[in-house]
Amino acid sequence: LSIQSGKQLVVTTDILVDGVHFSDRTTSAFDVGWRAAAANLSDLAAMGASPIGITVGLGLPGDVALTWIDELYQGLVACLQPYQTSILGGDTCRSSIRTVAITALGDVEPHRVIQRSTARPGDAIVVTGVHGASRAGLELLLHPELGHNLTAMERSQMIQAHQRPRPRLDVIPLLWEVVDHGTASLAIAGMDSSDGLADAVLQICRASGVGAELDWRSIPLPSALDLWVTPAQRLDWALYGGEDFELVLCLPYPTAQDLVEQLGPPTAIVGQITSNASIVLIDANDDSQPNQTLDLKQGFQHF
């Protein structure tokens, strides 16, 4: 592979296991492939990088149908194609459980690397899309009897959010367009919200040695969600549901506002970085309510 001179290489890797990250009940082989590719492209976007290609390691029981494997690759390719990203190679072996190990490579100009460690007190926290939709879609797949008052379109949007998430690679060039029109060189902090919005904010705060205030009313939610779950459940899915694959970016206010304007709704500023050690949920419209500290044990548990 050739790397454009002056660019830095970015690598991300994921291991996905049947019964943990996907299941025949909720995920077709096509969607397993799509989601695996999307998760890795999302990690590249979270570092500000453009994709170069992926490798695919497959562990498979001998009795897996060939169509399952064909459809897995169709899903991978369908997700990669809009970004002119190819499957570079891989490895296949026998395993008692279906396992998909993806490594994605990307490149980025050194001064445009997005890292978790550069958030500063006063930065606005921007999210590029709705949160909770993927978790809601999973619930609809597991319990089709739920959400009976949703329209077919509303139902399908949430299921799509779960089965076919879109990596937000589109945000990166717009981000730098806004930044380049703004103030001088700017380190953007960020990551994706694949393990939940709360987890993303936590990881950024930990790596940057800062805290955050999140205004829960500002978090963009799928509008149809209030038709079938309580406000508390909605917020819970938005913060801890995970797999929304949006970007969470920290940057100074005027530039953050420009970015929100450039991307349009549902992109929103959902809070700000503070110099405290904690991450606090606030209600900016109602300071009579006690602030809550984020419950970070609710994030995705690997074991």
Add this chain to the structure above:
Amino acid sequence: LSIQSGKQLVVTTDILVDGVHFSDRTTSAFDVGWRAAAANLSDLAAMGASPIGITVGLGLPGDVALTWIDELYQGLVACLQPYQTSILGGDTCRSSIRTVAITALGDVEPHRVIQRSTARPGDAIVVTGVHGASRAGLELLLHPELGHNLTAMERSQMIQAHQRPRPRLDVIPLLWEVVDHGTASLAIAGMDSSDGLADAVLQICRASGVGAELDWRSIPLPSALDLWVTPAQRLDWALYGGEDFELVLCLPYPTAQDLVEQLGPPTAIVGQITSNASIVLIDANDDSQPNQTLDLKQGFQHF
């Protein structure tokens, strides 16, 4: 990661599964790590590349002892350290079966890439070390009662060949030293013998659209092997045993001879590339014997 300007990036990936690639009966956690790193570094060497780093994806049952994981990483690091190669990152998740997914990155000058597809009729086939030792070591681990007439040293050498193979990254600079002193620009064909010497020759021949003659008496074997197995068994292990992680290189005769001299024994020329479609085992000292065509079904079967 920074890639040196003008170099090309090389990527290789492997997925290793408990019960297929390793087992508690024959492989400690340290050795699982060592072998996983060695296999990937060997693939980099097979492309003529220098290692940059690896990623490690782990799928683990919840009841795996922490010491097993610690020792796995100790094995990885011990194998990587002599090559100043680091673990760049990775992913961990729950799985019903221990799974290790490694991706290794390396770099190489574009005109020094070793590929499978550039072997030409008349090229000598060089192997950089003995074959069959890893397979013999596995046998000694599975059946400690065998090889009772081996010395402790002989036994330990074969077991080491299985548990702690050394990637032949050391060959690459010497190879180019020899080539640079020889004729003008030269495309070297090659790969490693991790899936067996026969498989390596086959893959090179297929990719290059050529055939080969292998002189079975020239294949370097572990000397102690004739103390406890038949000549037929020895040859079988050398050709099909696999996991010797030596390099199989195809290059014109004078340069091949210089390389053998430079590397010293057991490096040897074991045959030559032909314009036939087949891969034939010959006995260069005794043409009264009928030639055998290689039985390629005996190579490593993934399923």
